[in-house]
Amino acid sequence: MSPWISSLSMVALIAALLAGCDGGAPESPPESAPAPPADEPSETVSNTASEEVREGLPTQFESVEDEVDYYISRLPDRSFFDTYGGEEHPRPWYIAAERLGQIGEPAIPSLVSRLDTSDDYELMLVLYALMLASQDPALMADTDGDYVELGTVLDPRHNAENRDIALAWWQRHGWRWQ
Template sequence: MIPNDLRFVPILFALVLASGCAGRPAPEAEPAIAEPEQVSPTEPAAPLVGTTQHDRFWVPPLFASEEDEAHYYISRLADRRFIDVYGGGEHPRVWYISAERLGQIGEPAIPLLYALIDTRDEYELMLVLYALQLATQDPQLMAQTGSDYVRLTETLNEGANAENRAIAVEWWERHGWRWQ
């Protein structure tokens, strides 16, 4: 049998703990002078929110060819939400799904990408140029071009679009006859 004085000890102990947690507010910290964050120009200014896993891996059914798949990803290039984010909260990196997939498709995507070389959307142009750099490294195409591919000065930087576009156009002038 528990003495009458001790049966309230657990309840009293719980109340003491709860009041300690909800006690005084924490002292306000002095506002620290934050150093400006180094924002990489390759990352979008908006919060990095990737697309859903379903959207990332879904592709329209019944592709008859790589060109069909390339058309789908071309249609998604300008969609700023069609990205994936990796690297964790401390070092988030953006995976540009359409550009990466078009680069993996390789040679069949190149004429479709060049059709967008005159886009006025700087974001889309940046991804077109990046996808061209990847797609022109298709091993079969590299064998035909003597290892010549679109070598961008700086990838995934809208500020370098003009210079990178000129590089891509020069490459097309040398090798574009293959698709005409």
């Protein structure tokens, strides 16, 4: 076997392995993400498991509003998360908050409406999702790059200060949704 063929085979193998990894862990994992409380049962939705595990997760929505409503309703659900990072460094992936962040600008009014929740866990995820959603590229263009820039995320001990940051941002930009 010539070295050229061997090199091509190696490149093809690496490309195939990388393609198989697409869609796995997030690009920038939240470093301070706490695990859900141990005293509560946890039925995780795993990205690596079969589709049967995702049975309760809708694959299509009638509208963006329906999708936003669905994920808003799942924010307080402590069992609605996935894990990534492998067995050595498992970390929670908060599905509803991440998805609302991906939806972006259309999710913002619904997220702001949840800033008064008395559930610390839900508020932590609302704030995280709001930070992500406010970074929607089209919205960032309209706000001159101003977004909900939180200090410490995914830590309920910082909910009060993060809520103040979110409310100040809403005071500057909330008129867009009224």
